[in-house]
Amino acid sequence: MPRPTPYPVKLADEITRQLGQLADHLAQLPPHEATQVITRVVDPADGVLGGVTHLVSTSSVFAKIQAERGALPAELWLALGRASNELDAIGTDLDEHRETLRHVSDRPNTGLAKPPAPAPLVVRRRR
Template identity: 65%
Template sequence: MSHPAPHPIGLADDITRQLQLLADHLAQLPPHHATQVIAHIIKPDVGLFDRVIGLVSVSSTVARVQAERGALPAEVWLALGRAANDLDAVGGDLDEHRAALRRVGTQPATNTGNPPLPAPLVVRRHR
């Protein structure tokens, strides 16, 4: 296992800046390219979203140990555990749509022909 970064708070700050930069770029991309980036972000097991879930999960585990030692209130551990579970549930919801994102993200961009028809923004979930 590799050694932790010597300055983990600086690393967290750098990653935070990079995430904001990615969000800024995503907002400016043409729709086709934006869809490709979104599909990449939620790519199973290797995407950014899964890494964030993993980070929150590890944070929950560390907070549990600290709560057991009395260094943190148990509520912090519980809140991080709920956050990890909620993010994982959102990931499950996104699983239903990964194929559609992948399909749209791999199609070449077209500037000719008819644009796609708009879809209604109210969607009923089928479970």
């Protein structure tokens, strides 16, 4: 008889499914509502990105303990640690834009007489 799927595994599957739904909705939202969603997603304390970063960090700690016991390869622990650090750096990069997102998402959704002028896209890399 197969073992039942543990609750945390089901929870991870459900969260993954809901994240897919959120991405599908985001792609179809009007700009004002999409900005509200993005603002919540990138919030470092209560947002999806912060939650995923915390989850990967916790996974790294678990993998370290297991690697020290010989149950998991050290490379897995190192990869999870790097992923956690990268996610944290991404969150820091996005944090500088949080006020702009909040400001745009707080604006009432009124039809503007004159649409904003498009900004030229500039690629900046800081690493």
